Amino acid sequence: MRILILGGTREARELAHIASGERGFEIVSSLAGRVRAPLLPEGAVRVGGFGGADGLRAWIADNDVAAVVDATHPFAAAISANAAVAVRDSGVPLVRLRRPSWPQRPGDRWVRVPDLVAAVEATAALGERVFLTIGRQGVDAFARLERQWFLIRAIDPPEGPMPPRHEILLARGPFVLEDESRLIAERRIDVLVTKDSGGDQTEAKLAAARLAGIPVVVVDRPSLPEGATVVETVAQAMDWLDETRIDRGCT
Ligand code: NAP
Secondary structure, eight states: OEEEEEOSSHHHHHHHHHHTTSTTOEEEEEEOSOSSSOOOOSSEEEESOOSHHHHHHHHHHHTTOOEEEEOOOTTOHHHHHHHHHHHTTTTOOEEEEOOOOOOOOTTOOEEEESSHHHHHHHHHHHOSEEEEESOSTTGGGGTTOOSSEEEEEESSOOOSOOOSSEEEEEOOSOOOHHHHHHHHHHTTOOEEEEEOOOSSSSTHHHHHHHHHTOOEEEEOOOOOOTTOOEEOSHHHHHHHHHHHHHHTTOO
Protein backbone atom coordinates (compact mmCIF):
# COMPACT_ATOMS: atom_id res chain seq x y z
CA MET A 1 0.00 0.00 0.00
CA ARG A 2 1.76 3.16 -1.19
CA ILE A 3 1.56 6.15 1.15
CA LEU A 4 2.48 9.70 0.15
CA ILE A 5 3.83 11.78 3.03
CA LEU A 6 3.92 15.50 2.33
CA GLY A 7 6.93 16.37 4.44
CA GLY A 8 9.50 18.96 5.45
CA THR A 9 9.06 18.46 9.19
CA ARG A 10 10.54 16.30 11.90
CA GLU A 11 7.19 14.53 12.34
CA ALA A 12 7.16 13.63 8.63
CA ARG A 13 10.64 12.12 8.93
CA GLU A 14 9.66 10.19 12.06
CA LEU A 15 6.54 8.83 10.39
CA ALA A 16 8.51 7.79 7.30
CA HIS A 17 11.01 6.05 9.58
CA ILE A 18 8.37 4.15 11.56
CA ALA A 19 6.10 3.27 8.64
CA SER A 20 8.82 2.34 6.10
CA GLY A 21 8.71 -1.35 5.44
CA GLU A 22 6.18 -1.82 8.23
CA ARG A 23 3.05 -3.83 7.80
CA GLY A 24 3.03 -3.55 4.04
CA PHE A 25 3.41 0.20 3.73
CA GLU A 26 5.56 1.65 0.97
CA ILE A 27 6.43 5.24 1.80
CA VAL A 28 7.15 8.06 -0.62
CA SER A 29 8.02 11.38 1.01
CA SER A 30 7.68 14.66 -0.81
CA LEU A 31 9.76 17.77 -0.12
CA ALA A 32 9.22 21.21 -1.59
CA GLY A 33 12.94 21.68 -2.27
CA ARG A 34 13.24 24.96 -0.38
CA VAL A 35 16.16 24.04 1.88
CA ARG A 36 19.57 23.59 0.25
CA ALA A 37 20.63 20.62 2.36
CA PRO A 38 17.40 19.07 3.66
CA LEU A 39 17.33 16.35 6.30
CA LEU A 40 16.17 13.38 4.23
CA PRO A 41 13.55 10.89 5.43
CA GLU A 42 13.94 7.14 5.17
CA GLY A 43 12.53 5.54 2.03
CA ALA A 44 11.78 7.05 -1.36
CA VAL A 45 11.87 10.84 -1.68
CA ARG A 46 10.66 13.13 -4.43
CA VAL A 47 11.50 16.84 -4.48
CA GLY A 48 9.73 19.90 -5.91
CA GLY A 49 6.21 21.23 -6.34
CA PHE A 50 3.51 19.17 -8.05
CA GLY A 51 2.04 22.06 -10.02
CA GLY A 52 -0.95 22.93 -7.84
CA ALA A 53 -3.87 20.76 -6.77
CA ASP A 54 -4.36 19.36 -10.28
CA GLY A 55 -0.71 18.34 -10.50
CA LEU A 56 -0.91 16.67 -7.10
CA ARG A 57 -4.13 14.86 -8.05
CA ALA A 58 -2.44 13.54 -11.21
CA TRP A 59 0.66 12.49 -9.26
CA ILE A 60 -1.46 10.57 -6.74
CA ALA A 61 -3.31 8.75 -9.54
CA ASP A 62 -0.22 8.07 -11.68
CA ASN A 63 1.71 6.67 -8.73
CA ASP A 64 -1.09 4.52 -7.35
CA VAL A 65 -1.09 6.28 -3.98
CA ALA A 66 -3.53 4.65 -1.54
CA ALA A 67 -3.46 7.30 1.20
CA VAL A 68 -1.91 10.71 1.86
CA VAL A 69 -0.48 12.09 5.11
CA ASP A 70 -0.06 15.85 5.02
CA ALA A 71 2.72 16.22 7.57
CA THR A 72 3.88 19.62 6.35
CA HIS A 73 4.64 22.53 8.66
CA PRO A 74 1.63 24.13 10.39
CA PHE A 75 2.25 27.27 8.31
CA ALA A 76 2.44 25.49 4.94
CA ALA A 77 -1.14 26.47 4.09
CA ALA A 78 -0.97 26.28 0.29
CA ILE A 79 0.17 22.66 0.03
CA SER A 80 -2.39 21.63 2.69
CA ALA A 81 -5.18 23.30 0.75
CA ASN A 82 -3.94 21.67 -2.46
CA ALA A 83 -3.89 18.24 -0.83
CA ALA A 84 -7.49 18.64 0.35
CA VAL A 85 -8.62 19.60 -3.16
CA ALA A 86 -6.48 16.93 -4.86
CA VAL A 87 -8.06 13.98 -3.01
CA ARG A 88 -11.65 15.30 -3.19
CA ASP A 89 -13.92 12.81 -4.95
CA SER A 90 -10.96 10.47 -5.52
CA GLY A 91 -11.59 8.04 -2.66
CA VAL A 92 -7.98 8.48 -1.51
CA PRO A 93 -8.03 9.20 2.24
CA LEU A 94 -6.07 12.17 3.60
CA VAL A 95 -5.04 13.04 7.14
CA ARG A 96 -3.42 16.25 8.36
CA LEU A 97 -0.65 15.61 10.90
CA ARG A 98 -0.23 18.94 12.67
CA ARG A 99 1.66 19.22 15.92
CA PRO A 100 -0.07 21.10 18.78
CA SER A 101 0.35 24.84 19.27
CA TRP A 102 2.67 26.09 21.98
CA PRO A 103 0.85 26.75 25.24
CA GLN A 104 1.21 30.17 26.82
CA ARG A 105 2.72 29.80 30.28
CA PRO A 106 2.67 32.00 33.40
CA GLY A 107 5.10 34.89 32.96
CA ASP A 108 4.84 34.90 29.17
CA ARG A 109 4.28 38.33 27.62
CA TRP A 110 2.74 37.24 24.33
CA VAL A 111 1.06 39.45 21.78
CA ARG A 112 -0.90 37.19 19.45
CA VAL A 113 -1.38 38.43 15.89
CA PRO A 114 -3.29 36.87 12.99
CA ASP A 115 -0.63 37.20 10.30
CA LEU A 116 2.75 38.66 9.35
CA VAL A 117 1.33 42.06 8.41
CA ALA A 118 -0.02 42.43 11.94
CA ALA A 119 3.26 41.07 13.31
CA VAL A 120 5.15 43.94 11.66
CA GLU A 121 2.83 46.49 13.31
CA ALA A 122 3.15 44.84 16.71
CA THR A 123 6.93 44.56 16.45
CA ALA A 124 7.29 48.24 15.55
CA ALA A 125 5.35 49.17 18.68
CA LEU A 126 7.09 46.78 21.06
CA GLY A 127 10.84 47.01 20.61
CA GLU A 128 14.03 48.29 19.02
CA ARG A 129 16.16 45.15 18.90
CA VAL A 130 14.22 42.29 17.34
CA PHE A 131 14.95 38.56 17.30
CA LEU A 132 13.12 37.44 14.14
CA THR A 133 12.61 33.67 14.10
CA ILE A 134 9.96 33.14 11.42
CA GLY A 135 12.26 31.26 9.06
CA ARG A 136 13.45 32.37 5.65
CA GLN A 137 10.05 33.20 4.20
CA GLY A 138 8.22 36.37 5.21
CA VAL A 139 11.28 38.36 6.29
CA ASP A 140 10.52 40.84 3.47
CA ALA A 141 7.37 41.94 5.34
CA PHE A 142 9.69 43.53 7.94
CA ALA A 143 11.82 45.38 5.36
CA ARG A 144 10.04 48.66 5.96
CA LEU A 145 11.07 48.79 9.63
CA GLU A 146 14.08 51.08 9.32
CA ARG A 147 14.50 52.10 12.95
CA GLN A 148 14.69 48.61 14.50
CA TRP A 149 17.74 46.35 14.45
CA PHE A 150 17.07 42.68 13.60
CA LEU A 151 18.75 39.42 14.44
CA ILE A 152 17.31 37.19 11.69
CA ARG A 153 17.66 33.44 12.24
CA ALA A 154 16.95 30.92 9.48
CA ILE A 155 18.33 27.67 8.06
CA ASP A 156 19.14 29.25 4.69
CA PRO A 157 19.60 32.98 3.93
CA PRO A 158 16.34 34.87 3.30
CA GLU A 159 15.81 36.24 -0.20
CA GLY A 160 14.29 39.55 -1.23
CA PRO A 161 14.06 42.83 0.67
CA MET A 162 15.25 42.87 4.26
CA PRO A 163 15.18 45.42 7.08
CA PRO A 164 18.19 47.72 6.54
CA ARG A 165 19.72 47.11 9.98
CA HIS A 166 20.20 43.40 10.55
CA GLU A 167 22.45 40.45 11.29
CA ILE A 168 21.74 37.04 9.78
CA LEU A 169 22.30 33.96 11.85
CA LEU A 170 22.16 30.70 9.88
CA ALA A 171 21.23 27.85 12.21
CA ARG A 172 19.02 24.79 12.37
CA GLY A 173 17.35 23.63 15.60
CA PRO A 174 17.07 22.05 18.05
CA PHE A 175 18.00 25.03 20.19
CA VAL A 176 18.56 24.91 23.95
CA LEU A 177 17.58 27.40 26.63
CA GLU A 178 21.10 28.34 27.66
CA ASP A 179 22.08 29.32 24.10
CA GLU A 180 18.81 31.17 23.47
CA SER A 181 19.22 33.15 26.70
CA ARG A 182 22.81 34.00 25.78
CA LEU A 183 21.74 35.25 22.34
CA ILE A 184 19.02 37.43 23.83
CA ALA A 185 21.44 38.90 26.39
CA GLU A 186 24.42 39.38 24.06
CA ARG A 187 22.39 41.00 21.25
CA ARG A 188 20.35 43.01 23.78
CA ILE A 189 17.10 41.71 22.25
CA ASP A 190 13.95 43.45 23.51
CA VAL A 191 11.31 41.66 21.41
CA LEU A 192 11.05 38.15 19.94
CA VAL A 193 8.95 37.38 16.86
CA THR A 194 7.84 33.82 16.13
CA LYS A 195 5.22 31.79 14.34
CA ASP A 196 3.14 29.49 16.53
CA SER A 197 4.99 26.54 15.03
CA GLY A 198 4.75 24.25 18.05
CA GLY A 199 7.11 21.37 18.75
CA ASP A 200 10.03 21.01 21.12
CA GLN A 201 12.85 21.75 18.63
CA THR A 202 12.50 25.53 18.76
CA GLU A 203 10.50 26.04 21.95
CA ALA A 204 13.47 27.11 24.11
CA LYS A 205 13.34 30.67 22.76
CA LEU A 206 9.95 31.11 24.46
CA ALA A 207 11.36 30.13 27.84
CA ALA A 208 14.37 32.39 27.24
CA ALA A 209 12.06 35.32 26.43
CA ARG A 210 10.01 34.60 29.57
CA LEU A 211 13.14 34.57 31.73
CA ALA A 212 14.39 37.79 30.12
CA GLY A 213 10.96 39.40 30.61
CA ILE A 214 10.69 40.47 26.97
CA PRO A 215 7.50 40.44 24.86
CA VAL A 216 6.93 37.85 22.14
CA VAL A 217 4.94 38.52 18.98
CA VAL A 218 3.27 35.19 18.18
CA VAL A 219 1.80 34.76 14.69
CA ASP A 220 -1.30 32.54 14.76
CA ARG A 221 -1.54 29.51 12.49
CA PRO A 222 -3.43 29.61 9.23
CA SER A 223 -6.72 27.74 9.38
CA LEU A 224 -7.05 24.12 8.30
CA PRO A 225 -8.83 23.09 5.12
CA GLU A 226 -12.56 22.62 5.76
CA GLY A 227 -13.54 19.18 6.99
CA ALA A 228 -9.92 18.04 7.44
CA THR A 229 -9.22 14.92 9.47
CA VAL A 230 -6.51 16.02 11.89
CA VAL A 231 -4.09 14.16 14.16
CA GLU A 232 -1.46 15.75 16.36
CA THR A 233 1.18 13.08 16.85
CA VAL A 234 3.15 10.59 14.79
CA ALA A 235 1.63 7.74 16.83
CA GLN A 236 -1.88 8.94 15.95
CA ALA A 237 -0.89 9.17 12.27
CA MET A 238 0.39 5.60 12.46
CA ASP A 239 -2.94 4.48 13.98
CA TRP A 240 -4.77 6.26 11.16
CA LEU A 241 -2.62 4.45 8.59
CA ASP A 242 -3.39 1.10 10.23
CA GLU A 243 -7.12 1.85 10.25
CA THR A 244 -6.97 2.98 6.63
CA ARG A 245 -5.27 -0.24 5.64
CA ILE A 246 -7.94 -2.30 7.40
CA ASP A 247 -10.71 -0.22 5.75
CA ARG A 248 -9.19 -1.00 2.39
CA GLY A 249 -9.07 -4.68 3.16
CA CYS A 250 -5.26 -4.83 3.04
CA THR A 251 -4.26 -6.99 6.00
P1 NAP B 1 3.33 26.32 1.02
O1 NAP B 1 3.37 27.80 1.01
O2 NAP B 1 2.17 25.65 1.65
O3 NAP B 1 3.47 25.74 -0.44
C1 NAP B 1 3.83 26.49 -1.59
C2 NAP B 1 4.05 25.52 -2.71
O4 NAP B 1 5.24 24.76 -2.48
C3 NAP B 1 2.95 24.49 -2.85
O5 NAP B 1 1.86 24.99 -3.58
C4 NAP B 1 3.69 23.37 -3.55
O6 NAP B 1 3.90 23.68 -4.91
C5 NAP B 1 5.05 23.41 -2.92
N1 NAP B 1 5.18 22.54 -1.76
C6 NAP B 1 5.06 22.84 -0.44
N2 NAP B 1 5.32 21.80 0.32
C7 NAP B 1 5.58 20.78 -0.52
C8 NAP B 1 5.95 19.41 -0.31
N3 NAP B 1 6.09 18.89 0.92
N4 NAP B 1 6.18 18.66 -1.42
C9 NAP B 1 6.04 19.17 -2.66
N5 NAP B 1 5.71 20.46 -2.92
C10 NAP B 1 5.50 21.24 -1.85
O7 NAP B 1 4.64 25.74 1.70
P2 NAP B 1 5.82 26.49 2.47
O8 NAP B 1 5.27 27.16 3.68
O9 NAP B 1 6.60 27.25 1.47
O10 NAP B 1 6.65 25.23 2.96
C11 NAP B 1 7.42 24.49 2.03
C12 NAP B 1 7.99 23.28 2.73
O11 NAP B 1 8.78 23.67 3.84
C13 NAP B 1 6.91 22.33 3.27
O12 NAP B 1 7.34 21.01 2.96
C14 NAP B 1 6.91 22.57 4.76
O13 NAP B 1 6.59 21.41 5.49
C15 NAP B 1 8.36 23.03 5.01
N6 NAP B 1 8.48 23.98 6.13
C16 NAP B 1 7.76 25.15 6.08
C17 NAP B 1 7.88 26.03 7.15
C18 NAP B 1 7.08 27.32 7.18
O14 NAP B 1 7.25 28.09 8.15
N7 NAP B 1 6.21 27.60 6.21
C19 NAP B 1 8.74 25.74 8.20
C20 NAP B 1 9.45 24.54 8.19
C21 NAP B 1 9.32 23.67 7.14
P3 NAP B 1 2.95 23.14 -6.07
O15 NAP B 1 1.69 23.96 -5.96
O16 NAP B 1 3.71 23.35 -7.32
O17 NAP B 1 2.68 21.69 -5.78
